Amino acid sequence: MYLADAVKLKSILRKQLEQLVEEVDRIAFVDLEKGEALPTAQERTLPDVESAMDEVRRDMRTLDRLVYAANLSTMIETTEGEMPLVEAIELATQLRAKATQFQELAARPKREFQYGFEGTTVIRHALYDPDAYRIKAQEIERSAHRISNAINAANYRTEIDFDGTRYM
Template sequence: MKTIPLAEGIKLKSILTKKVQELIYEIHGNAHVVVEKGETPKQSGRPLAEIEAELAQVRKDIRTLDKLIYRANIDHTIEFKGESMPLVEAIELAKQLRAEANLCKDLGNAEKEKIYTTNGEGAILYEVAMYDPCEYRERAKQLEKDAHRLSNLINAKNYEIHIEFDDSNYF
C-alpha cells in the first residue's frame, strides 16, 4: 500500500471536502433540463449515476483519511516544554494558546485609566483597569511565541509520520 505524509493527508482531506461540494453542485446542475412539451430531454453533462458514484468514492476516502489522521494524532507524540503529549492534545493546546493570546492582546490594548462617559450630572467618572495592561501585552507576546513554536513542532511531526493511503486518484 502506498504511504503519504500525514501533512499531505490533512491537506488532501481539505481538498476532498471541497470536491464533495463541487460534485453536489454538479448533481444539481445536471439533475434537470428544460425542454418544450413533447421534446425528449437530452443529457447536458455527466449522468447522475456517474457523479453519484464519484461522490460516494470521495466520501469514502474522506472517512478513511479521517480515521488515519485521528489514529496518527492519538498514536504519535511531541515534546513541548518538557512534556510529552499526543498530537491531538498538542493541536488543542495550540488553539488554546492562541485564544489566550488574543484575550491577553485585548486586555493589553486597554488603557490603565480613561474617562468614562459621564452621566450628565457633573460628576467625572473614570474606567480603571484592575490589572496592568503592559503585563498582558507581554504575556500575549509570549503566548503567541509558544503557539508558533508548538505549531511548528506539530507541522514537522506531520511530515515525519506516514499514513497508508493511495492518493493516486487525486494527484
C-alpha cells in the same frame, strides 16, 4: 502519504464532493419545450455520478480515520510535556486565545476617564499592569508558535497509509 498532505487532501475531497453534487443538479434534469424529445444519451449518467460520490465519501471516511489515528498516536514535546498532536493542536488554539485576551488587556490604559451622569467624572482604574500583560501576551504567543512549529514538523514526518494519487 505525509499527514500534512492528508490534511490538504481532505480539503480537496470536500471540494470534489461539492463539484459532484453540482454535477448531479446539472445532469438530473433537462428542460425541454413541450413536444421536444428527450436526449438519447448523456456523457455521464446520474448513477455514474452517484458512484463517484460514493467513492469520494468512502475515501473521505478512510482518510479521516487515518488522520485521527495519526493525531492520537503521534507525540510531540511541549513545555507541558509530551502530548499527542490532537492535544497539542488544542493547546496551541487555547494559547492563542489567551494571548489575544492578554493583548486586549495590555491595550487598555491604566487609568481611563469616563463621563458619568450630570457632569460627574468617573475614572476607571485597571487593577493590573497593562505592560505586564503585554509581556505575558508576547510570551504566550511565542509558546503557541513553538507548538505550532512542532505540529507542522510532526505533520511532515508522520506518514499514513493512504494512496491519494487519484486526487493529487
